Amino acid sequence: MGGSPSFPRETLSSDKIVIVTGGNTGIGYETAKWIAMLGAHVIIACRSKDRAMHATTKMKADFEDEKKKGTPNLTTGELSLEFMELDLSSLNSTEKFIEEFKASGKLLHVLICNAGLGMHPLAYTEDGNEMMFQVNYLGHFLIIVKLLPVMLRSGSDCRIVLVSSIAHKWTSFDLDKIQAKQYNEANFDRADYYYKSKLYQVMQMYCLNRRIDQSNVTVNSLHPGVVDSEFTRSFRDDCSWTWRYKCAKCIGLAITPYKGAITSIDAAINRKHVGLRDIYFDKCTPANSSSEARNVENQEQLWWYSLNCLQGHLKEEDLQIFSTKS
Ligand SMILES: NC(=O)c1ccc[n+]([C@@H]2O[C@H](COP(=O)([O-])OP(=O)(O)OC[C@H]3O[C@@H](n4cnc5c(N)ncnc54)[C@H](OP(=O)(O)O)[C@@H]3O)[C@@H](O)[C@H]2O)c1
Numbered sequence: 001m002g003g004s005p006s007f008p009r010e011t012l013s014s015d016k017i018v019i020v021t022g023g024n025t026g027i028g029y030e031t032a033k034w035i036a037m038l039g040a041h042v043i044i045a046c047r048s049k050d051r052a053m054h055a056t057t058k059m060k061a062d063f064e065d066e067k068k069k070g071t072p073n074l075t076t077g078e079l080s081l082e083f084m085e086l087d088l089s090s091l092n093s094t095e096k097f098i099e100e101f102k103a104s105g106k107l108l109h110v111l112i113c114n115a116g117l118g119m120h121p122l123a124y125t126e127d128g129n130e131m132m133f134q135v136n137y138l139g140h141f142l143i144i145v146k147l148l149p150v151m152l153r154s155g156s157d158c159r160i161v162l163v164s165s166i167a168h169k170w171t172s173f174d175l176d177k178i179q180a181k182q183y184n185e186a187n188f189d190r191a192d193y194y195y196k197s198k199l200y201q202v203m204q205m206y207c208l209n210r211r212i213d214q215s216n217v218t219v220n221s222l223h224p225g226v227v228d229s230e231f232t233r234s235f236r237d238d239c240s241w242t243w244r245y246k247c248a249k250c251i252g253l254a255i256t257p258y259k260g261a262i263t264s265i266d267a268a269i270n271r272k273h274v275g276l277r278d279i280y281f282d283k284c285t286p287a288n289s290s291s292e293a294r295n296v297e298n299q300e301q302l303w304w305y306s307l308n309c310l311q312g313h314l315k316e317e318d319l320q321i322f323s324t325k326s
Helices: 025-036 050-067 089-101 130-152 165-168 192-210 233-235 239-250 257-269 294-310 317-324
Strands: 018-022 043-046 080-085 110-113 158-163 217-223 281-284 285-287
Touching: 025 050, 025 080, 025 110, 025 130, 025 317, 043 050, 043 130, 043 294, 050 080, 050 285, 050 294, 080 089, 089 110, 089 130, 110 165, 110 257, 130 158, 130 192, 130 257, 158 257, 165 192, 165 285, 192 217, 192 294, 192 317, 217 257, 257 281
Parallel strands: 018 043, 018 110, 043 080, 110 158, 158 217, 217 281
Antiparallel strands: 281 285
16 A cells, blocks of 8 residues: 555556557557557547547657666567547447447457546537537447447456546436536536536446446446546636646646556556456545445436437347346
């Protein structure tokens, strides 16, 4: 205990396949880069090919720098990186990503649900869902449900890592308000709806583990820290929030994307965590999630509501894995 959070710098098998959503920048970039530098095959799932290619080029340059520094246990080969297009604000795009991944015939050992939008103004996706609900939570829900069968046959230690936030503790669950239809642009509390999307992720962790607790797949969640990334993009128009982030940076509270990625990387690869589930990590250490997140009745309401939102994208066979426990 104590000391700076860190992850084990141990070489990973080149057969290990890891998906990082939003792996092109910020926390996701560092997460994808370090897991690839340790030797795994990493799929950067993001919405812009240009941004992914830019990230890949930068990762390769960073890798050369790390080799020059003599960082131990890096892969001796090239970085094994792949781009796959994924726009979580579109369930069609998300389904296309899933189908392309399945068609590749690859196994899947780690799925890191990292992509996210912070404090977005009131907006709806083409599927009619509140933007942060879908991008941060529901889109990942679809990926998880549809790729779970692949993970269930991918070997003994498969992990789903949900990049949530401490902000999940600052809100409450209200089924009737999930889509924010009661609000308009002026009275929509964008911070609260961001917190809610992060709460849903922690609630989802418990729901999933309850249904697959005898399996090789574990689900954990985490808070990365306050991270100086591109996260402020979606609330640059909101002075009060940009100001808070600037202050956090000035007084040294905001950490680098690398430091912000440490908890994700640790949750994804640390051998100490084999078989651990239902953990909400903060600084690589198990921490308490909110009592709201642990409320089983609410979790189940969210689960069934989410499945309802995904009607048309889920087939009966997709849900068969849960049928014994639902
Ligand atoms: N930064 C913090 O202080 C902080 C604190 C707690 C939790 N978190 C969580 O950490 C995660 C990563 O955040 P970050 O700080 O690294 O933010 P970031 O630098 O803004 O990166 C966010 C990533 O999400 C992707 N993304 C956004 N909308 C998407 C969509 N519709 N489809 C697919 N990908 C999409 C972005 O892609 P584009 O580049 O194409 O936009 C980008 O790759 C988020 O889930 C966030 O909630 C962050």
